[in-house]
Amino acid sequence: MTVKAMKASEIAKKVINNEPLFILDVRNGDAFADWKIEGGNIQYLNTPYFDLLDGVEELVSELPTDRDILVVCAKEGSSVMVAEMLSEEGVDAAYLEGGMKAWSEHLEPVKVGELQGGGELYQFVRLGKGCLSYMAISDGEAAVIDATRMAHIFLDFAQEKGAAITHVFDTHLHADHISGGRAIAEATGASYYLPPKDAEEVAFEYEALENGLQVTIGKSKIEIEAFYSPGHTIGSTSFIVDHKYLMTGDILFIDSIGRPDLAGLADDWVGDLRESLYTRYKDLANELVVLPAHFMIIEELNEDGSVSKKLGDLFDENHGLNIADEQEFRDMVTKNLPPQPNAYQDIRKMNMGQIAPDEEVQREMEIGPNRCAVR
Amino acid sequence: MNADKVLDAKGLACPMPIVKTRKVMKEMDSGEVLEILATDKGAKADLTAWAKSGGHELLDSQENGDVFSFWIKKG
Numbered sequence: 001m002t003v004k005a006m007k008a009s010e011i012a013k014k015v016i017n018n019e020p021l022f023i024l025d026v027r028n029g030d031a032f033a034d035w036k037i038e039g040g041n042i043q044y045l046n047t048p049y050f051d052l053l054d055g056v057e058e059l060v061s062e063l064p065t066d067r068d069i070l071v072v073c074a075k076e077g078s079s080v081m082v083a084e085m086l087s088e089e090g091v092d093a094a095y096l097e098g099g100m101k102a103w104s105e106h107l108e109p110v111k112v113g114e115l116q117g118g119g120e121l122y123q124f125v126r127l128g129k130g131c132l133s134y135m136a137i138s139d140g141e142a143a144v145i146d147a148t149r150m151a152h153i154f155l156d157f158a159q160e161k162g163a164a165i166t167h168v169f170d171t172h173l174h175a176d177h178i179s180g181g182r183a184i185a186e187a188t189g190a191s192y193y194l195p196p197k198d199a200e201e202v203a204f205e206y207e208a209l210e211n212g213l214q215v216t217i218g219k220s221k222i223e224i225e226a227f228y229s230p231g232h233t234i235g236s237t238s239f240i241v242d243h244k245y246l247m248t249g250d251i252l253f254i255d256s257i258g259r260p261d262l263a264g265l266a267d268d269w270v271g272d273l274r275e276s277l278y279t280r281y282k283d284l285a286n287e288l289v290v291l292p293a294h295f296m297i298i299e300e301l302n303e304d305g306s307v308s309k310k311l312g313d314l315f316d317e318n319h320g321l322n323i324a325d326e327q328e329f330r331d332m333v334t335k336n337l338p339p340q341p342n343a344y345q346d347i348r349k350m351n352m353g354q355i356a357p358d359e360e361v362q363r364e365m366e367i368g369p370n371r372c373a374v375r
Numbered sequence: 376m377n378a379d380k381v382l383d384a385k386g387l388a389c390p391m392p393i394v395k396t397r398k399v400m401k402e403m404d405s406g407e408v409l410e411i412l413a414t415d416k417g418a419k420a421d422l423t424a425w426a427k428s429g430g431h432e433l434l435d436s437q438e439n440g441d442v443f444s445f446w447i448k449k450g
Contacts, residue, residue: 028424050393050425078390
């Protein structure tokens with residue numbers, strides 16, 4: 001009997017629209033506890049596939065009849081098997097095509113705003129891992145910021161929009177995901193910019209992303225201005241786009257702030273982080289729309305699936321921006337930190353061009369949730 | 376490590392390594408050791424969790440290049 005496959009893109013729509021879904025996750029308990037498909041209206045049951053080999057009869061009574069059932073596993077195989085077993089018991093269940101790997105790689109492009117002169121700004125929401133990338137398009141030219149590993153998605157999107165990618169930026173050397181920046185630059189001939197202080201050990205040529213750098217995209221001159229804001233890494237740099245948007249990289253998120261320890265120097269960088277957040281950002285216009293490089297929890301999504309908020313609102317609402325006592329701040333961002341992201345040291349090496357494992361290994365390196373923030 | 380039986384599950388994708396392990400294990404006696412060879416990267420976590428839930432003991436595991444070896448004692 002054949003069962004229905006559900007694509008990661010269909011699930012993304014359900015998450016964004018807050019539609020009801022029941023997920024039967026058949027990975028082992030540790031994998032489920034570490035990382036799962038998050039959504040505001042999702043119910044879960046975790047039963048490993050190897051506990052279901054004798055049959056699913058006992059499971060059937062635990063499944064709802066009033067919402068879609070999706071069986072999820074790491075790569076797909078076990079979820080197909082379990083969905084087929086359920087189907088034989090008369091339960092209509094779909095499986096996630098490509099498993100959690102496909103979920104981790106899905107990007108949902110959401111338009112976050114208009115730029116002057118008819119330009120557009122898109123946010124690419126990686127729901128499965130909490131990564132946010134950006135593309136500013138103006139007059140047949142495009143800039144890409146903090147691209148994820150799936151370079152082809154950005155290349156295809158620019159092509160659909162009839163835009164040539166001319167500039168590729170990474171706000172910092174990423175430790176939680178593999179950057180697609182270099183691959184996009186190589187495929188398009190665009191310049192690839194990295195902050196030099198994060199790039200001292202990189203094994204490839206790059207353009208220096210320095211404080212005050214200004215580039216223009218398209219004839220209508222969408223300005224992208226670089227703004228040095230260290231703390232998550234020593235090179236971390238923000239962007240002000242079109243005098244309206246503030247891309248904060250991994251320094252400031254909607255409901256949390258960046259962690260300073262992923263390059264091993266939490267105690268040294270905590271002062272920089274505080275200065276970036278409490279002085280440099282504080283001096284900027286409250287009207288700027290903050291566009292971070294990550295989200296941590298599904299509640300940070302706006303109704304259209306985008307992740308953004310005005311800087312002034314964040315100064316009112318974000319706990320990490322409202323810790324008056326310096327020692328308390330220092331303790332919060334250096335003690336009791338969440339676990340570091342999966343394979344983060346290898347991911348940094350990969351992003352420095354020091355190692356080049358095959359695609360399957362790269363996928364494995366990125367498994368799991370994003371953990372760049374402290375709340 | 377000595378094994379009473381060897382299962383070659385190389386090249387098989389999830390769930391087959393566990394499906395086959397389980398089948399072979401059923402025909403073995405309590406206390407006997409099965410060696411499993413697999414290339415699926417998820418096999419280690421899954422075999423460990425499966426052995427635990429089934430009352431078996433994962434005695435040892437090794438990684439040689441792309442091939443993982445596991446020794447499980449039937450409980």
